[in-house]
Amino acid sequence: MKDSIDQFLLHLGDYTILLGQSFRCCTVDIFRRQGPRMAHVLEQMNEIGVNSMGIVCLVVFFVGLVIAMQTSYEMTKFGTEMYVGRVVGLTMFRELGPLIATIVLGGRCGAAIAAEIGTMKVNEEVEALRVMGISPIRFLVAPRILAFTIMAPVLAVISDYVGIIGGLVLAITELHLTYWQFVENMMSGMIVKDFVSGIAKSVVFGLLVGSIACHFGYRTEGGADAVGRATTMSVVTSIVMIIVSDAALTAVFVYIL
Amino acid sequence: MSTTAISNSNLPVHIEVKNLVRAFDGRRVLDNISLKVHKGETMVILGGSGCGKSTLLRHLIGSLKPDAGEIWLLGKEITRMQDQEFAEIRKKFGMLFQGGALLNSMSVGENVALPLEEHTNLSPEIIDIMVKMKTGMVGLTGFEHLMPSQISGGMKKRVALARAIAMDPEIIFFDEPTAGLDPVMTAVVDLLINNLCKKLGITAVVVTHDMASVNRIADHIAMIHKGKLVFEGSVPQIHASTDPLVRQFINGEADGPISFQQSGDDYLKSLFAST
Numbered sequence: 001m002k003d004s005i006d007q008f009l010l011h012l013g014d015y016t017i018l019l020g021q022s023f024r025c026c027t028v029d030i031f032r033r034q035g036p037r038m039a040h041v042l043e044q045m046n047e048i049g050v051n052s053m054g055i056v057c058l059v060v061f062f063v064g065l066v067i068a069m070q071t072s073y074e075m076t077k078f079g080t081e082m083y084v085g086r087v088v089g090l091t092m093f094r095e096l097g098p099l100i101a102t103i104v105l106g107g108r109c110g111a112a113i114a115a116e117i118g119t120m121k122v123n124e125e126v127e128a129l130r131v132m133g134i135s136p137i138r139f140l141v142a143p144r145i146l147a148f149t150i151m152a153p154v155l156a157v158i159s160d161y162v163g164i165i166g167g168l169v170l171a172i173t174e175l176h177l178t179y180w181q182f183v184e185n186m187m188s189g190m191i192v193k194d195f196v197s198g199i200a201k202s203v204v205f206g207l208l209v210g211s212i213a214c215h216f217g218y219r220t221e222g223g224a225d226a227v228g229r230a231t232t233m234s235v236v237t238s239i240v241m242i243i244v245s246d247a248a249l250t251a252v253f254v255y256i257l
Numbered sequence: 258m259s260t261t262a263i264s265n266s267n268l269p270v271h272i273e274v275k276n277l278v279r280a281f282d283g284r285r286v287l288d289n290i291s292l293k294v295h296k297g298e299t300m301v302i303l304g305g306s307g308c309g310k311s312t313l314l315r316h317l318i319g320s321l322k323p324d325a326g327e328i329w330l331l332g333k334e335i336t337r338m339q340d341q342e343f344a345e346i347r348k349k350f351g352m353l354f355q356g357g358a359l360l361n362s363m364s365v366g367e368n369v370a371l372p373l374e375e376h377t378n379l380s381p382e383i384i385d386i387m388v389k390m391k392t393g394m395v396g397l398t399g400f401e402h403l404m405p406s407q408i409s410g411g412m413k414k415r416v417a418l419a420r421a422i423a424m425d426p427e428i429i430f431f432d433e434p435t436a437g438l439d440p441v442m443t444a445v446v447d448l449l450i451n452n453l454c455k456k457l458g459i460t461a462v463v464v465t466h467d468m469a470s471v472n473r474i475a476d477h478i479a480m481i482h483k484g485k486l487v488f489e490g491s492v493p494q495i496h497a498s499t500d501p502l503v504r505q506f507i508n509g510e511a512d513g514p515i516s517f518q519q520s521g522d523d524y525l526k527s528l529f530a531s532t
Contacts, residue, residue, distance in 0.1 A: 119361075
Protein backbone atom coordinates (compact mmCIF):
# COMPACT_ATOMS: atom_id res chain seq x y z
CA MET A 1 0.00 0.00 0.00
CA LYS A 2 2.82 2.38 0.96
CA ASP A 3 4.61 1.53 -2.30
CA SER A 4 1.47 2.29 -4.31
CA ILE A 5 1.11 5.66 -2.61
CA ASP A 6 4.81 6.40 -3.22
CA GLN A 7 4.42 5.44 -6.89
CA PHE A 8 1.32 7.59 -7.25
CA LEU A 9 3.04 10.61 -5.67
CA LEU A 10 6.10 10.05 -7.85
CA HIS A 11 3.89 9.98 -10.96
CA LEU A 12 2.02 13.06 -9.81
CA GLY A 13 5.27 14.93 -9.21
CA ASP A 14 6.74 13.99 -12.59
CA TYR A 15 3.45 14.78 -14.33
CA THR A 16 3.25 18.22 -12.70
CA ILE A 17 6.84 19.02 -13.70
CA LEU A 18 6.22 17.87 -17.30
CA LEU A 19 3.02 19.92 -17.50
CA GLY A 20 4.76 22.97 -16.02
CA GLN A 21 7.70 22.70 -18.43
CA SER A 22 5.34 22.29 -21.39
CA PHE A 23 3.25 25.27 -20.25
CA ARG A 24 6.38 27.41 -19.97
CA CYS A 25 7.52 26.22 -23.40
CA CYS A 26 4.16 27.21 -24.94
CA THR A 27 3.99 30.62 -23.21
CA VAL A 28 7.14 32.30 -21.85
CA ASP A 29 9.59 30.51 -24.16
CA ILE A 30 7.74 31.66 -27.28
CA PHE A 31 8.90 35.22 -26.57
CA ARG A 32 12.47 33.94 -26.27
CA ARG A 33 12.11 32.18 -29.63
CA GLN A 34 12.34 28.83 -27.87
CA GLY A 35 8.71 27.78 -28.11
CA PRO A 36 7.52 24.70 -29.98
CA ARG A 37 8.05 24.83 -33.73
CA MET A 38 4.91 25.71 -35.67
CA ALA A 39 5.64 22.96 -38.23
CA HIS A 40 5.72 20.35 -35.46
CA VAL A 41 2.47 21.64 -33.94
CA LEU A 42 0.71 21.65 -37.33
CA GLU A 43 1.97 18.16 -38.10
CA GLN A 44 0.56 16.91 -34.79
CA MET A 45 -2.71 18.79 -35.28
CA ASN A 46 -3.08 17.01 -38.59
CA GLU A 47 -2.30 13.61 -37.06
CA ILE A 48 -4.42 14.11 -33.94
CA GLY A 49 -7.27 16.15 -35.37
CA VAL A 50 -7.69 15.65 -39.09
CA ASN A 51 -6.76 11.96 -39.17
CA SER A 52 -9.03 11.17 -36.19
CA MET A 53 -12.07 12.86 -37.70
CA GLY A 54 -13.37 9.76 -39.51
CA ILE A 55 -13.37 7.46 -36.51
CA VAL A 56 -14.79 10.16 -34.19
CA CYS A 57 -17.63 10.87 -36.64
CA LEU A 58 -18.41 7.18 -37.06
CA VAL A 59 -18.62 6.60 -33.31
CA VAL A 60 -20.66 9.71 -32.41
CA PHE A 61 -23.06 9.19 -35.30
CA PHE A 62 -24.10 5.88 -33.81
CA VAL A 63 -24.09 7.32 -30.28
CA GLY A 64 -26.56 10.00 -31.46
CA LEU A 65 -28.64 7.32 -33.17
CA VAL A 66 -28.71 5.16 -30.03
CA ILE A 67 -29.69 8.08 -27.76
CA ALA A 68 -32.54 8.94 -30.09
CA MET A 69 -33.68 5.30 -30.17
CA GLN A 70 -33.54 4.87 -26.40
CA THR A 71 -35.32 8.13 -25.58
CA SER A 72 -37.96 7.80 -28.30
CA TYR A 73 -38.76 4.29 -27.07
CA GLU A 74 -39.88 5.77 -23.73
CA MET A 75 -41.26 9.04 -25.13
CA THR A 76 -43.64 7.41 -27.58
CA LYS A 77 -45.41 5.87 -24.58
CA PHE A 78 -46.32 9.40 -23.45
CA GLY A 79 -46.66 10.90 -26.92
CA THR A 80 -43.70 13.21 -26.38
CA GLU A 81 -41.46 11.90 -29.13
CA MET A 82 -41.22 15.38 -30.71
CA TYR A 83 -38.85 16.25 -27.83
CA VAL A 84 -36.25 13.76 -29.04
CA GLY A 85 -34.35 16.61 -30.77
CA ARG A 86 -34.05 18.50 -27.51
CA VAL A 87 -32.76 15.43 -25.64
CA VAL A 88 -30.26 14.50 -28.34
CA GLY A 89 -29.05 18.11 -28.75
CA LEU A 90 -28.59 18.76 -25.04
CA THR A 91 -26.91 15.41 -24.46
CA MET A 92 -24.50 15.86 -27.34
CA PHE A 93 -23.62 19.51 -26.69
CA ARG A 94 -23.32 19.33 -22.94
CA GLU A 95 -21.88 15.90 -22.48
CA LEU A 96 -21.42 13.20 -25.05
CA GLY A 97 -19.93 15.19 -27.95
CA PRO A 98 -16.78 16.24 -26.06
CA LEU A 99 -16.67 13.06 -23.98
CA ILE A 100 -16.85 10.57 -26.85
CA ALA A 101 -14.51 12.61 -29.07
CA THR A 102 -11.76 12.80 -26.43
CA ILE A 103 -12.15 9.17 -25.34
CA VAL A 104 -11.69 8.12 -28.98
CA LEU A 105 -8.71 10.50 -29.19
CA GLY A 106 -7.23 8.95 -26.05
CA GLY A 107 -7.58 5.46 -27.50
CA ARG A 108 -6.31 6.34 -30.94
CA CYS A 109 -3.75 9.13 -30.55
CA GLY A 110 -2.97 9.04 -26.83
CA ALA A 111 -1.90 5.40 -27.07
CA ALA A 112 0.10 6.10 -30.24
CA ILE A 113 1.92 9.02 -28.63
CA ALA A 114 2.71 7.11 -25.42
CA ALA A 115 4.09 4.25 -27.54
CA GLU A 116 6.04 6.60 -29.84
CA ILE A 117 7.71 8.60 -27.07
CA GLY A 118 8.21 5.43 -25.00
CA THR A 119 9.98 3.71 -27.91
CA MET A 120 12.10 6.81 -28.51
CA LYS A 121 13.06 6.77 -24.84
CA VAL A 122 14.00 3.08 -24.93
CA ASN A 123 16.03 3.56 -28.15
CA GLU A 124 17.95 6.46 -26.60
CA GLU A 125 16.45 8.88 -29.16
CA VAL A 126 15.25 11.18 -26.38
CA GLU A 127 18.70 11.09 -24.81
CA ALA A 128 20.23 11.84 -28.23
CA LEU A 129 18.02 14.94 -28.52
CA ARG A 130 19.13 16.12 -25.10
CA VAL A 131 22.80 15.56 -25.94
CA MET A 132 22.34 17.57 -29.15
CA GLY A 133 21.13 20.44 -26.96
CA ILE A 134 17.53 20.01 -28.18
CA SER A 135 14.94 20.07 -25.41
CA PRO A 136 12.71 16.96 -25.69
CA ILE A 137 9.95 19.02 -24.07
CA ARG A 138 10.13 21.60 -26.85
CA PHE A 139 10.67 19.07 -29.63
CA LEU A 140 8.36 16.22 -28.62
CA VAL A 141 6.08 16.97 -25.69
CA ALA A 142 4.88 20.58 -26.05
CA PRO A 143 3.77 20.29 -29.72
CA ARG A 144 1.72 17.20 -28.90
CA ILE A 145 0.05 18.62 -25.80
CA LEU A 146 -0.69 21.86 -27.67
CA ALA A 147 -2.11 19.97 -30.65
CA PHE A 148 -4.37 17.90 -28.37
CA THR A 149 -5.59 21.01 -26.54
CA ILE A 150 -6.38 22.80 -29.81
CA MET A 151 -7.88 19.88 -31.72
CA ALA A 152 -10.03 18.37 -28.93
CA PRO A 153 -12.58 21.26 -28.99
CA VAL A 154 -12.57 21.26 -32.80
CA LEU A 155 -13.39 17.56 -32.81
CA ALA A 156 -15.92 18.10 -30.01
CA VAL A 157 -17.85 20.62 -32.15
CA ILE A 158 -17.80 18.27 -35.14
CA SER A 159 -18.79 15.40 -32.91
CA ASP A 160 -21.72 17.43 -31.46
CA TYR A 161 -23.17 17.99 -34.93
CA VAL A 162 -22.52 14.48 -36.25
CA GLY A 163 -24.19 13.01 -33.13
CA ILE A 164 -27.19 15.26 -33.72
CA ILE A 165 -27.30 14.08 -37.34
CA GLY A 166 -27.45 10.51 -35.98
CA GLY A 167 -30.47 11.48 -33.86
CA LEU A 168 -32.02 13.34 -36.79
CA VAL A 169 -31.77 10.30 -39.05
CA LEU A 170 -33.70 8.26 -36.47
CA ALA A 171 -36.25 11.05 -35.94
CA ILE A 172 -36.94 11.35 -39.67
CA THR A 173 -36.98 7.64 -40.51
CA GLU A 174 -38.63 6.13 -37.45
CA LEU A 175 -40.51 8.94 -35.69
CA HIS A 176 -41.57 10.63 -38.96
CA LEU A 177 -40.59 14.08 -37.69
CA THR A 178 -39.50 16.68 -40.22
CA TYR A 179 -36.05 18.25 -40.23
CA TRP A 180 -37.46 21.58 -39.04
CA GLN A 181 -39.53 20.01 -36.24
CA PHE A 182 -36.41 18.29 -34.94
CA VAL A 183 -34.17 21.37 -35.21
CA GLU A 184 -36.72 23.86 -33.82
CA ASN A 185 -37.42 21.62 -30.87
CA MET A 186 -33.71 21.16 -30.25
CA MET A 187 -32.94 24.90 -30.45
CA SER A 188 -35.87 25.92 -28.26
CA GLY A 189 -34.42 24.04 -25.30
CA MET A 190 -30.86 25.24 -25.62
CA ILE A 191 -28.88 28.16 -24.27
CA VAL A 192 -25.38 29.33 -25.17
CA LYS A 193 -24.04 27.89 -21.90
CA ASP A 194 -24.88 24.36 -23.07
CA PHE A 195 -22.61 24.78 -26.07
CA VAL A 196 -19.85 26.67 -24.24
CA SER A 197 -19.72 24.24 -21.32
CA GLY A 198 -19.14 21.34 -23.72
CA ILE A 199 -16.34 23.20 -25.50
CA ALA A 200 -14.71 24.21 -22.21
CA LYS A 201 -14.82 20.59 -21.07
CA SER A 202 -13.23 19.38 -24.30
CA VAL A 203 -10.30 21.79 -23.85
CA VAL A 204 -9.61 20.29 -20.41
CA PHE A 205 -10.10 16.73 -21.71
CA GLY A 206 -7.70 17.36 -24.62
CA LEU A 207 -5.08 18.80 -22.29
CA LEU A 208 -5.46 15.79 -20.00
CA VAL A 209 -5.25 13.17 -22.76
CA GLY A 210 -2.22 14.82 -24.40
CA SER A 211 -0.29 15.42 -21.22
CA ILE A 212 -1.05 11.98 -19.75
CA ALA A 213 0.06 10.26 -22.98
CA CYS A 214 3.30 12.28 -23.06
CA HIS A 215 3.88 11.68 -19.36
CA PHE A 216 3.64 7.90 -19.59
CA GLY A 217 5.71 7.81 -22.79
CA TYR A 218 8.36 10.09 -21.33
CA ARG A 219 8.62 8.00 -18.16
CA THR A 220 9.20 4.72 -20.02
CA GLU A 221 12.33 2.86 -19.02
CA GLY A 222 13.37 -0.64 -20.01
CA GLY A 223 12.30 -2.52 -23.12
CA ALA A 224 9.31 -3.46 -25.23
CA ASP A 225 7.26 -4.56 -22.20
CA ALA A 226 7.72 -1.12 -20.63
CA VAL A 227 6.41 0.51 -23.84
CA GLY A 228 3.36 -1.77 -23.71
CA ARG A 229 2.73 -0.90 -20.07
CA ALA A 230 3.12 2.82 -20.77
CA THR A 231 0.59 2.61 -23.61
CA THR A 232 -1.97 0.74 -21.52
CA MET A 233 -1.48 3.05 -18.53
CA SER A 234 -1.86 6.06 -20.78
CA VAL A 235 -5.22 4.92 -22.18
CA VAL A 236 -6.62 3.73 -18.84
CA THR A 237 -5.50 6.84 -16.94
CA SER A 238 -6.76 9.15 -19.69
CA ILE A 239 -10.23 7.60 -19.64
CA VAL A 240 -10.43 7.65 -15.84
CA MET A 241 -9.24 11.25 -15.69
CA ILE A 242 -11.66 12.33 -18.43
CA ILE A 243 -14.60 10.84 -16.51
CA VAL A 244 -13.45 12.24 -13.14
CA SER A 245 -12.80 15.72 -14.55
CA ASP A 246 -16.12 15.54 -16.41
CA ALA A 247 -17.95 15.00 -13.11
CA ALA A 248 -16.08 17.91 -11.51
CA LEU A 249 -16.64 20.27 -14.46
CA THR A 250 -20.30 19.31 -14.78
CA ALA A 251 -20.76 20.13 -11.08
CA VAL A 252 -19.10 23.51 -11.64
CA PHE A 253 -21.29 24.33 -14.66
CA VAL A 254 -24.52 23.08 -13.08
CA TYR A 255 -24.17 24.39 -9.53
CA ILE A 256 -21.71 27.28 -9.67
CA LEU A 257 -21.71 28.98 -13.07
CA MET B 258 47.35 2.67 -33.21
CA SER B 259 46.66 6.09 -34.58
CA THR B 260 49.33 6.92 -37.14
CA THR B 261 49.74 10.46 -35.85
CA ALA B 262 50.25 10.01 -32.15
CA ILE B 263 49.97 13.40 -30.59
CA SER B 264 52.49 14.91 -28.31
CA ASN B 265 49.80 16.43 -26.16
CA SER B 266 51.54 18.05 -23.24
CA ASN B 267 51.50 21.51 -24.86
CA LEU B 268 47.92 21.37 -26.07
CA PRO B 269 45.06 22.71 -23.92
CA VAL B 270 43.07 20.26 -21.81
CA HIS B 271 39.58 19.79 -23.32
CA ILE B 272 38.24 17.31 -20.78
CA GLU B 273 39.31 16.90 -17.19
CA VAL B 274 37.76 14.58 -14.64
CA LYS B 275 38.80 15.14 -11.05
CA ASN B 276 38.20 12.55 -8.32
CA LEU B 277 34.83 11.48 -9.70
CA VAL B 278 32.73 9.33 -7.39
CA ARG B 279 29.32 7.86 -8.12
CA ALA B 280 27.51 5.20 -6.13
CA PHE B 281 24.20 3.47 -6.80
CA ASP B 282 22.50 2.19 -3.64
CA GLY B 283 25.75 2.29 -1.70
CA ARG B 284 27.76 0.47 -4.39
CA ARG B 285 30.54 2.59 -5.89
CA VAL B 286 30.31 2.38 -9.67
CA LEU B 287 32.92 5.11 -10.18
CA ASP B 288 35.57 5.28 -7.50
CA ASN B 289 37.77 8.36 -7.49
CA ILE B 290 38.35 8.55 -11.25
CA SER B 291 40.68 11.28 -12.55
CA LEU B 292 41.47 11.79 -16.24
CA LYS B 293 42.72 14.42 -18.64
CA VAL B 294 42.09 14.55 -22.39
CA HIS B 295 44.00 17.12 -24.43
CA LYS B 296 42.77 18.90 -27.54
CA GLY B 297 42.78 16.68 -30.63
CA GLU B 298 43.53 13.55 -28.63
CA THR B 299 41.58 10.30 -28.94
CA MET B 300 41.14 8.83 -25.48
CA VAL B 301 39.81 5.28 -25.28
CA ILE B 302 38.09 4.19 -22.10
CA LEU B 303 38.54 0.48 -21.88
CA GLY B 304 37.01 -2.10 -19.60
CA GLY B 305 34.82 -5.15 -19.35
CA SER B 306 31.02 -5.10 -19.32
CA GLY B 307 29.62 -3.45 -16.19
CA CYS B 308 32.95 -1.93 -15.13
CA GLY B 309 31.56 1.62 -15.09
CA LYS B 310 32.85 2.98 -18.41
CA SER B 311 29.42 3.81 -19.81
CA THR B 312 28.47 5.41 -16.47
CA LEU B 313 31.59 7.58 -16.77
CA LEU B 314 30.54 8.55 -20.29
CA ARG B 315 27.04 9.50 -19.08
CA HIS B 316 28.66 11.78 -16.52
CA LEU B 317 30.81 13.38 -19.21
CA ILE B 318 27.78 14.20 -21.36
CA GLY B 319 25.87 15.53 -18.35
CA SER B 320 23.17 12.83 -18.23
CA LEU B 321 24.21 11.83 -14.71
CA LYS B 322 25.44 13.92 -11.80
CA PRO B 323 28.31 12.63 -9.65
CA ASP B 324 28.21 12.24 -5.87
CA ALA B 325 31.60 13.92 -5.64
CA GLY B 326 34.29 15.24 -7.94
CA GLU B 327 34.42 17.62 -10.87
CA ILE B 328 34.14 17.40 -14.64
CA TRP B 329 35.63 20.17 -16.76
CA LEU B 330 34.64 20.39 -20.42
CA LEU B 331 36.30 23.05 -22.58
CA GLY B 332 37.42 24.91 -19.46
CA LYS B 333 34.04 24.89 -17.70
CA GLU B 334 32.95 22.83 -14.72
CA ILE B 335 29.70 21.09 -15.73
CA THR B 336 28.52 19.15 -12.68
CA ARG B 337 26.99 22.17 -10.98
CA MET B 338 25.96 23.93 -14.17
CA GLN B 339 22.34 25.02 -14.80
CA ASP B 340 20.53 23.31 -17.71
CA GLN B 341 20.40 26.52 -19.72
CA GLU B 342 24.15 27.07 -19.45
CA PHE B 343 24.91 23.43 -20.15
CA ALA B 344 22.75 23.53 -23.29
CA GLU B 345 25.32 25.97 -24.74
CA ILE B 346 28.20 23.57 -23.94
CA ARG B 347 26.21 20.73 -25.50
CA LYS B 348 26.28 22.51 -28.85
CA LYS B 349 30.06 22.13 -28.80
CA PHE B 350 30.12 18.36 -28.45
CA GLY B 351 28.64 15.46 -30.35
CA MET B 352 27.80 11.96 -29.25
CA LEU B 353 27.57 8.71 -31.11
CA PHE B 354 25.31 6.32 -29.23
CA GLN B 355 25.83 2.56 -29.27
CA GLY B 356 22.77 1.90 -31.44
CA GLY B 357 23.08 5.18 -33.34
CA ALA B 358 19.93 6.63 -31.70
CA LEU B 359 18.73 8.06 -35.00
CA LEU B 360 15.22 9.50 -34.90
CA ASN B 361 13.30 6.75 -36.68
CA SER B 362 10.52 9.04 -37.86
CA MET B 363 13.00 11.17 -39.82
CA SER B 364 15.04 10.36 -42.93
CA VAL B 365 18.84 10.13 -42.91
CA GLY B 366 19.12 13.67 -44.27
CA GLU B 367 16.62 15.07 -41.74
CA ASN B 368 18.53 13.42 -38.91
CA VAL B 369 21.79 15.04 -39.98
CA ALA B 370 20.04 18.37 -40.56
CA LEU B 371 18.32 18.40 -37.17
CA PRO B 372 21.06 20.06 -35.05
CA LEU B 373 21.64 22.63 -37.81
CA GLU B 374 17.94 23.48 -38.01
CA GLU B 375 17.64 23.77 -34.24
CA HIS B 376 20.80 25.70 -33.45
CA THR B 377 21.56 27.84 -36.49
CA ASN B 378 19.75 30.37 -38.66
CA LEU B 379 21.05 28.84 -41.88
CA SER B 380 18.71 28.74 -44.87
CA PRO B 381 17.26 25.36 -45.93
CA GLU B 382 19.45 25.48 -49.07
CA ILE B 383 22.66 25.88 -47.06
CA ILE B 384 21.55 23.18 -44.59
CA ASP B 385 20.92 20.89 -47.56
CA ILE B 386 24.46 21.48 -48.83
CA MET B 387 25.91 20.89 -45.37
CA VAL B 388 23.93 17.65 -44.99
CA LYS B 389 25.34 16.42 -48.32
CA MET B 390 28.84 17.40 -47.14
CA LYS B 391 28.52 15.57 -43.83
CA THR B 392 26.96 12.43 -45.32
CA GLY B 393 29.73 12.53 -47.96
CA MET B 394 32.36 12.60 -45.20
CA VAL B 395 31.03 9.31 -43.83
CA GLY B 396 30.66 7.80 -47.31
CA LEU B 397 26.88 7.93 -47.54
CA THR B 398 26.25 10.35 -50.37
CA GLY B 399 22.87 9.70 -51.96
CA PHE B 400 21.40 8.03 -48.88
CA GLU B 401 19.78 11.21 -47.53
CA HIS B 402 16.24 10.27 -48.51
CA LEU B 403 16.28 6.81 -46.90
CA MET B 404 14.69 6.11 -43.52
CA PRO B 405 16.80 4.62 -40.68
CA SER B 406 14.80 1.38 -40.96
CA GLN B 407 16.02 1.00 -44.55
CA ILE B 408 19.75 1.05 -43.79
CA SER B 409 22.13 -1.43 -42.13
CA GLY B 410 23.57 -1.22 -38.61
CA GLY B 411 26.95 -0.01 -39.89
CA MET B 412 25.29 2.67 -42.01
CA LYS B 413 23.23 3.80 -39.02
CA LYS B 414 26.43 4.33 -37.04
CA ARG B 415 27.91 6.33 -39.92
CA VAL B 416 24.76 8.46 -40.17
CA ALA B 417 24.95 9.00 -36.41
CA LEU B 418 28.56 10.06 -36.89
CA ALA B 419 27.52 12.49 -39.63
CA ARG B 420 24.90 13.91 -37.25
CA ALA B 421 27.48 14.12 -34.44
CA ILE B 422 29.83 16.22 -36.62
CA ALA B 423 27.04 18.34 -38.15
CA MET B 424 27.72 21.27 -35.82
CA ASP B 425 31.51 20.94 -36.19
CA PRO B 426 31.93 19.97 -32.54
CA GLU B 427 35.14 20.33 -30.58
CA ILE B 428 34.57 17.04 -28.75
CA ILE B 429 32.87 13.78 -29.78
CA PHE B 430 31.94 11.01 -27.39
CA PHE B 431 31.60 7.51 -28.83
CA ASP B 432 29.73 4.79 -26.95
CA GLU B 433 30.85 1.40 -28.30
CA PRO B 434 31.02 2.67 -31.90
CA THR B 435 31.87 -0.73 -33.35
CA ALA B 436 29.63 -2.96 -31.21
CA GLY B 437 27.67 -5.44 -33.31
CA LEU B 438 29.56 -4.71 -36.55
CA ASP B 439 31.42 -7.18 -38.75
CA PRO B 440 35.25 -6.87 -38.85
CA VAL B 441 35.27 -4.98 -42.15
CA MET B 442 32.65 -2.47 -41.02
CA THR B 443 34.48 -2.16 -37.69
CA ALA B 444 37.63 -1.19 -39.58
CA VAL B 445 35.62 1.26 -41.71
CA VAL B 446 34.11 2.98 -38.65
CA ASP B 447 37.53 3.08 -36.95
CA LEU B 448 39.06 4.64 -40.06
CA LEU B 449 36.28 7.21 -40.17
CA ILE B 450 36.78 8.10 -36.51
CA ASN B 451 40.53 8.45 -37.09
CA ASN B 452 40.18 10.50 -40.25
CA LEU B 453 37.49 12.80 -38.89
CA CYS B 454 39.19 13.41 -35.57
CA LYS B 455 42.62 14.03 -37.08
CA LYS B 456 41.42 16.06 -40.06
CA LEU B 457 39.02 18.20 -38.08
CA GLY B 458 41.15 18.30 -34.91
CA ILE B 459 38.32 16.92 -32.81
CA THR B 460 38.93 15.62 -29.31
CA ALA B 461 37.41 12.16 -28.97
CA VAL B 462 36.47 9.94 -26.06
CA VAL B 463 35.70 6.40 -27.14
CA VAL B 464 34.19 3.83 -24.81
CA THR B 465 34.86 0.32 -26.07
CA HIS B 466 36.07 -3.15 -25.16
CA ASP B 467 37.21 -4.00 -28.69
CA MET B 468 41.03 -4.29 -28.60
CA ALA B 469 41.36 -4.22 -32.41
CA SER B 470 39.67 -0.79 -32.43
CA VAL B 471 41.79 0.37 -29.52
CA ASN B 472 44.97 -0.45 -31.44
CA ARG B 473 43.72 1.47 -34.46
CA ILE B 474 42.31 4.65 -32.93
CA ALA B 475 43.72 5.30 -29.45
CA ASP B 476 46.22 8.02 -28.61
CA HIS B 477 45.68 7.42 -24.94
CA ILE B 478 43.98 4.62 -23.01
CA ALA B 479 42.29 4.57 -19.62
CA MET B 480 41.26 1.17 -18.34
CA ILE B 481 38.56 0.86 -15.69
CA HIS B 482 37.86 -2.17 -13.55
CA LYS B 483 35.14 -2.27 -10.88
CA GLY B 484 34.84 1.52 -11.03
CA LYS B 485 38.56 2.17 -10.49
CA LEU B 486 41.11 3.44 -12.96
CA VAL B 487 43.60 0.56 -13.19
CA PHE B 488 45.69 1.68 -16.17
CA GLU B 489 46.46 4.87 -18.03
CA GLY B 490 48.90 5.15 -20.91
CA SER B 491 49.48 4.77 -24.63
CA VAL B 492 48.92 1.74 -26.90
CA PRO B 493 52.57 0.55 -26.68
CA GLN B 494 52.42 1.00 -22.91
CA ILE B 495 49.30 -1.14 -22.52
CA HIS B 496 50.86 -3.89 -24.63
CA ALA B 497 54.02 -3.71 -22.51
CA SER B 498 52.08 -3.76 -19.24
CA THR B 499 52.80 -6.63 -16.86
CA ASP B 500 49.71 -5.98 -14.73
CA PRO B 501 47.84 -9.34 -14.74
CA LEU B 502 44.50 -7.55 -14.95
CA VAL B 503 45.55 -5.57 -18.04
CA ARG B 504 47.23 -8.60 -19.62
CA GLN B 505 44.11 -10.75 -19.14
CA PHE B 506 41.93 -8.10 -20.75
CA ILE B 507 44.11 -7.33 -23.78
CA ASN B 508 44.74 -11.02 -24.43
CA GLY B 509 41.08 -11.90 -23.90
CA GLU B 510 41.75 -14.74 -21.47
CA ALA B 511 39.04 -16.42 -19.41
CA ASP B 512 41.31 -17.11 -16.41
CA GLY B 513 42.75 -14.30 -14.37
CA PRO B 514 41.93 -11.58 -11.89
CA ILE B 515 38.88 -10.47 -13.92
CA SER B 516 36.45 -13.14 -12.83
CA PHE B 517 33.34 -14.08 -14.74
CA GLN B 518 32.19 -16.07 -11.73
CA GLN B 519 29.88 -14.44 -9.26
CA SER B 520 28.24 -16.06 -6.28
CA GLY B 521 24.45 -16.27 -6.27
CA ASP B 522 24.33 -14.26 -3.04
CA ASP B 523 26.44 -11.46 -4.54
CA TYR B 524 24.27 -11.46 -7.64
CA LEU B 525 21.03 -11.26 -5.65
CA LYS B 526 22.50 -8.53 -3.45
CA SER B 527 23.43 -6.46 -6.50
CA LEU B 528 20.05 -7.21 -8.08
CA PHE B 529 18.07 -6.02 -5.06
CA ALA B 530 20.41 -3.11 -4.54
CA SER B 531 19.61 -1.86 -8.01
CA THR B 532 15.82 -2.07 -7.69
